[in-house]
Amino acid sequence: MAQAYENRTLGRVDELFPSLDPDGTIGVVYKRSGNYVTATLTLTATVVTVTDAAGSGSYGTATLWVLPAATRMHVLSVVQDYTAFAEGAALTGAAGDASFDIGVGSVAIAAAADGALATTDDDIGSEVNITLSGGTGTGTGTSALGFITAAAGTMTLNWSGTAATIDASSTINVTGTIKIVGVMIE
Secondary structure, eight states, X not given: OOOOEEEEEEEEHHHHOTTTOTTOOEEEEEEEETTEEEEEEEEEEEEEEXXXXXXXXXXEEEEEEEOOTTOEEEEEEEEEEEEEEEEOTTTTTTOOOOEEEEEEESSOOOSOOSSOOOGGGSSSEEEEEEEOXXXXXXXXXXXXXXXXXXXXXXXXXXXXXXXXXXXXXXXXEEEEEEEEEEEEEO
């Protein structure tokens, strides 16, 4: 007997978790068949606030999605497809040449790492290396990784800029999709 297939648009993250997406720039489509889950997050100029740490590079983060308490998910695959970026005016002094890694982690990046993501910074969706030219650039990455559990139930967009290209604390707006396929362990 085939299992029922649930396909629903959860809405925008700001409607589900107002404190996580105050500007309403992340949409979520959730599909489930039995224990298999697909979540597609659509980012529309999602703001990542960047902190410049001078010679150490820079870093920033934005919360994407929080799983309900006591939820465990085994991530089978993540596809990140970033289609546009918009630098804040101070980020590269209007040069438009930011070089950075971007990825999805279970913990928000907390310190500059000179253009690199590691461990929990990108343990859900591994880093995608981007170098902007004239303020534009795109990037795609695919990964197959481990668990998201109740203890680390947050999916966070993490950003790490290089010391050579980032001039000051600012913002970067991110547009694209992140598709997460996994198995719910209930």
